[in-house]
Amino acid sequence: MRLDRSIREAAERIDTARSRARRSLLRAAIEVFGEAGFESATTREIAKRSAQNSAAIAYYFGGKAQLYEAVIEHVVTMINERIGMLLQSAERFLEKETWPREQALSFLQQMLEASVANSKDPEIVGITHIIVREQTNPSSAFDLLYKGVLGRLQRTGTRLMAVYVTGDPDHADFRLRFHALLGQALAFRHARATILRSAGWKDIDARQEAAIRDVVLDQTLLILDGLRARHKATGR
Amino acid sequence: MRLDRSIREAAERIDTARSRARRSLLRAAIEVFGEAGFESATTREIAKRSAQNSAAIAYYFGGKAQLYEAVIEHVVTMINERIGMLLQSAERFLEKETWPREQALSFLQQMLEASVANSKDPEIVGITHIIVREQTNPSSAFDLLYKGVLGRLQRTGTRLMAVYVTGDPDHADFRLRFHALLGQALAFRHARATILRSAGWKDIDARQEAAIRDVVLDQTLLILDGLRARHKATGR
DNA sequence: GTCTATAGTCGGATAGAC
DNA sequence: GTCTATCCGACTATAGAC
Numbered sequence: 001m002r003l004d005r006s007i008r009e010a011a012e013r014i015d016t017a018r019s020r021a022r023r024s025l026l027r028a029a030i031e032v033f034g035e036a037g038f039e040s041a042t043t044r045e046i047a048k049r050s051a052q053n054s055a056a057i058a059y060y061f062g063g064k065a066q067l068y069e070a071v072i073e074h075v076v077t078m079i080n081e082r083i084g085m086l087l088q089s090a091e092r093f094l095e096k097e098t099w100p101r102e103q104a105l106s107f108l109q110q111m112l113e114a115s116v117a118n119s120k121d122p123e124i125v126g127i128t129h130i131i132v133r134e135q136t137n138p139s140s141a142f143d144l145l146y147k148g149v150l151g152r153l154q155r156t157g158t159r160l161m162a163v164y165v166t167g168d169p170d171h172a173d174f175r176l177r178f179h180a181l182l183g184q185a186l187a188f189r190h191a192r193a194t195i196l197r198s199a200g201w202k203d204i205d206a207r208q209e210a211a212i213r214d215v216v217l218d219q220t221l222l223i224l225d226g227l228r229a230r231h232k233a234t235g236r
Numbered sequence: 237m238r239l240d241r242s243i244r245e246a247a248e249r250i251d252t253a254r255s256r257a258r259r260s261l262l263r264a265a266i267e268v269f270g271e272a273g274f275e276s277a278t279t280r281e282i283a284k285r286s287a288q289n290s291a292a293i294a295y296y297f298g299g300k301a302q303l304y305e306a307v308i309e310h311v312v313t314m315i316n317e318r319i320g321m322l323l324q325s326a327e328r329f330l331e332k333e334t335w336p337r338e339q340a341l342s343f344l345q346q347m348l349e350a351s352v353a354n355s356k357d358p359e360i361v362g363i364t365h366i367i368v369r370e371q372t373n374p375s376s377a378f379d380l381l382y383k384g385v386l387g388r389l390q391r392t393g394t395r396l397m398a399v400y401v402t403g404d405p406d407h408a409d410f411r412l413r414f415h416a417l418l419g420q421a422l423a424f425r426h427a428r429a430t431i432l433r434s435a436g437w438k439d440i441d442a443r444q445e446a447a448i449r450d451v452v453l454d455q456t457l458l459i460l461d462g463l464r465a466r467h468k469a470t471g472r
Numbered sequence: 473g474t475c476t477a478t479a480g481t482c483g484g485a486t487a488g489a490c
Numbered sequence: 491g492t493c494t495a496t497c498c499g500a501c502t503a504t505a506g507a508c
Contacts, residue, residue, distance in 0.1 A: 017491090037373070039276040042483060053493050058485060136368050137273070138429040146433055154434040176451045179431050183423025184416035190426040193374040195415050197382055198390040215412045219459045226458030253473090279502065289475050294503060 022060050022070075024050040027123060029071050034126030037133055038068055072134075072141040075127050076148030083114050083153075090156050094169050104163040105224065109217055111157055115185040116213050118204055132189055157182065165227045181223060185216045258296050258306075260286040263359060265307050270362030273369055274304055308370075308377040311363050312384030319350050319389075326392050330405050340399040341460065345453055347393055351421040352449050354440055368425055393418065401463045417459060421452045 028050035032041045043064050047054040061067040080087075090107040093099065119125065134142050135150075158178040159169040166172070188195055188204070195201070201208055230236065264286035268277045279300050283290040297303040316323075326343040329335065355361065370378050371386075394414040395405040402408070424431055424440070431437070437444055466472065 037273070037275070039273070043485090044483070054484085055486075055493060059492080064484065132372050132426075135427040135429055136372055142429055146430065150430050151434065154430065158434075175435055176431075176448060177455065179423055179427070179434070180420035180448075180451050180455055183419045183421070183427070185419070186423055186427060187415055187419025190368075191371040191415070191419070191422060193371055193378055194382065194386050194390065195412075198387065198394075198415070199411055211412060212416075215416050219413065219416055219462075222459045222462030223455045226462055278500085280500090290502085291475060291504075295474080300502070 018060070021052060021056060025052055025057060025060060025067065026071060026074055029067055030074070030126035030130065031122055033068060033071055034129035034133075037137075038139060043067075068139075069141050069144070071130065072144045073148075075130060076144060078123075078127060079149050083111075086110055086114070087152055087156055090160060094156070094159050094163070099163045099167065099169065101164050101167065104160045105221075108157065108160050108164065108220070108224075111153065111160075112182070112185050112216055112220060113213055115182060116188060116209065116216055118209050128189060136190070154178065161224070164224050165231050177223075177227075181220055184219060185212075188212050188216075254296070257288060257292060261288060261293060261296060261303065262307060262310055265303055266310070266362035266366065267358055269304060269307055270365035270369075273373075274375060279303075304375075305377050305380070307366065308380045309384075311366060312380060314359075314363060315385050319347075322346055322350070323388055323392055326396060330392070330395050330399070335399045335403065335405065337400050337403065340396045341457075344393065344396045344400065344456070344460075347389065347396075348418070348421050348452055348456060349449055351418060352424060352445060352452055354445050364425060372426070390414065397460070400460050402467050413459075413463075417456055420455060421448075424448050424452075 025046065028046045029041075031049065032046045035041070036045075043057050044054055046067070047056060050056075057064065057067055061070055086107070090111075093103060093107065118128075131145065134145050154175070158174045161178045161181065162171045162174045163169045165174070192204070196204070199208075204212070261282065264282045265277075267285065268282045271277070272281075279293050280290055282303070283293060286292075293300065293303055297306055322343070326347075329339060329343065354364075367381065370381050390411070394410045397414045397417065398407045398410045399405045401410070428440070432440070435444075440448070
């Protein structure tokens with residue numbers, strides 16, 4: 001049993017060394033892929049930033065493409081850690097038989113807030129850029145991202161919107177409506193350069209982020225209440 | 237004078253040959269830069285698609301970077317041909333002393349329609365992709381694009397929105413509000429992959445485009461009328 | 473003026489030393 | 491297991507033939 005223990009300990013030491021190196025490469029990869037995109041990013045730069053040698057990427061991940069795939073998987077995990085609870089609560093809510101409208105609104109608002117939320121953490125910044133890139137210019141890894149996060153967000157948001165407006169999560173087709181609604185928030189991510197210019201900002205910090213959130217939530221409520229009033233009046 | 241004439245004619249022949257080659261390279265460059273982005277695009281591919289030799293790019297434009305700059309300039313020209321009249325009419329309208337609200341709304345609607353309008357023309361598709369890329373990932377040529385088109389669109393749209401809501405083009409700060417409003421339309425360009433997936437579409441053709449336009453215009457009106465009603469009631 | 477052939481650079485992958 | 495030194499391919503740009 002002595003032997004077993006020392007073997008296990010050795011295995012753990014190797015495991016942690018392995019995972020330490022992997023984690024370090026992943027962190028650097030998120031940054032570099034985020035800044036430059038898959039094609040323009042170089043494995044040399046990633047290795048340099050993680051203080052690893054250039055052969056480490058092939059050794060731990062198999063190559064540049066597999067490293068990128070691992071990054072996308074990590075992104076999915078990270079996001080689910082951040083908004084998984086929210087999505088799960090919303091999904092449970094939608095499975096019930098009655099849906100208090102105010103709660104649907106609250107979930108929608110939280111989703112929109114999460115979508116405008118920015119961060120100074122370089123990892124979060126990198127993740128944001130990677131997602132934006134994958135949406136405008138999907139790679140073969142887009143599938144992982146869609147199945148892991150985007151699809152669930154889209155589906156749940158659509159049904160929450162339908163609940164708030166009609167009282168029924170499966171009423172008619174709200175997919176385009178929710179996409180446009182969410183577009184208000186995403187505009188500040190996807191057209192970042194334009195908003196910085198036109199608002200005369202140097203960066204989007206906490207104060208600016210609050211202003212954006214207020215506008216998005218306000219206009220969202222105008223849309224939702226407008227649709228709801230119309231639905232009450234005409235049944236459509 | 238005979239000589240003068242023949243010299244001029246020869247010069248013109250060369251000019252048209254030059255401009256023919258340039259135009260051909262530009263068309264191909266728009267396609268390739270649109271598909272791959274600046275870094276990933278190769279001059280070989282551009283030369284191949286325009287049936288020119290690879291040295292032609294250096295000869296006519298000076299290099300890959302200058303070709304890209306010429307592409308951006310061409311994009312600005314193309315867009316101004318398409319929506320220049322609209323912007324000019326709107327700008328003239330805003331310079332008057334009184335602003336009939338319905339006309340401001342009409343201009344805004346036309347701007348939004350132009351923003352969702354898609355096209356099968358490969359040149360327009362390429363232009364769209366290049367603009368999307370420059371917004372999410374601005375290069376040094378972003379300046380040209382902003383000054384040539386985006387800034388004007390943003391400024392005019394913001395003032396039109398202010399007119400419709402408050403009756404005064406310079407009322408308060410509508411920049412964020414217009415950016416979010418326009419975001420509804422741009423979401424279908426910037427997050428194209430996501431909407432295709434979630435709506436189960438293979439492509440966005442005329443029918444789908446009409447559905448998108450209807451949703452965007454409808455929700456825009458809800459925002460505008462909601463803001464207007466509030467302004468009437470509270471003066472804010 | 474137009475093109476081919478090539479120089480010079482850089483990135484990803486890997487063989488082989490330790 | 492870890493790293494360095496090198497290979498191979500692909501790219502841009504250009505010199506020089508026609």
